[in-house]
Amino acid sequence: MALSKKTKEAFLGPLNLNNPVLVQILGICSALAVTVQLKPALVMGISVTIIVALSNVVVSLIRKSIPMRIRIIIQLVVVAALVTIVSEVLKAFAYDVAMQLSVYLGLIITNCILMGRLEAFAMTNNVKDSLMDGLGNGFGYAWILVVVAFVRELLGSGKLLGMQVIPDWCYEHGYSNCGMMLMPAMALILVGCIIWAHRSINDKEAK
């Protein structure tokens, strides 16, 4: 399948150079809340990706018919409906995960990435590009969540996906988990570190 340059850019841009979290600093609030452990971070990343992609497609489909004066409300209704459906489906088929994500799932509605993409991209682009843009932004958001959750769960609880990875031997020899990592503030500091690394690498390339 030959993809036009624009379509490719719509997908690849948000993964790196135009990352919603690192460059646009969107969706930070949920990145703090669900990254204490890897599993909820993964599910959150996947849920957001699905919802951004689908809402981008829906809004792009109806973009020419939307009355300009109420476009934000229409976008909000589309997102809210999709979030409700995803949350209902999770409750029916993955009850444990739905309970773990609890309120954060509903709060996807307020995730700035969604409204940002709908308003900035889906309203003015065709369905295929919008789908790719949604997937790109979703994955761009998800990989930051996963990296932060990986570090926080490993250093904060000595576990990954709920399984202990730091051997008992280390604990017996004086190693202890870093309680700070469990606090939301550490997520912010980690995101800050990733942004720092990301900028310094990309600035070098730009020169």
Add this chain to the structure above:
Amino acid sequence: MKKMNTDSNVYTIVYAAVMVVIVAVLLAVVSQVLAPRQEANRRLDTQKQILTALNVNYAKADPAALYEQIVKEESYGELPLYVATIDGQTKYVLRLKGQGLWGGIWGYIALNDDKNEIFGINFGHESETPGLGGEIVTEMFRSRFFGKHIKDAEGNLRSVAVLKEGKTAEAGQEQVDAIAGATITSTGVDEMLVRSLNEYAGFLNGEEAQNVKPETEED
């Protein structure tokens, strides 16, 4: 074809109305279709919590079938009461409800048939801090309650105190260690035990539960 004016008032209002109707129908259908499954999940979740409180390992068995086998659902006034038979002995499971730091906490406490000694207990929470208050669900915390008594020597209902290491409960009350770093959640557990057990005070002091038939035969 003449392009429709998407900015006119009539168009905007009609558009919004149609949108709302479509979304409402869609959500109603989804909710109706999934409701039985969700209800079953909720029920199964409660059953698993009660089995955990009874220290029954359901990892290798069908939890629902196991539950049917050993637990009978009764009530004490408005409150749920579960009567279980384990190894021929009767256990009473009471529901606990309280407040943690960020949201609700709950649990099920299983008592021996003397309505005094704690046989098992299980906790759940909405949104306590993982690694701190969230630790109340762990085996490590749960097991601290096993074998404790909720009444003093005279038979007065006292609950079990959840206290920081080094502190001592009032005379006659037994205690367990709180979770370090999770003071408010631990206090929440302590208060939940006092409040919920007092709700069942009549039953714990000897009153019979409604509909409780003496369990004689073994399942």
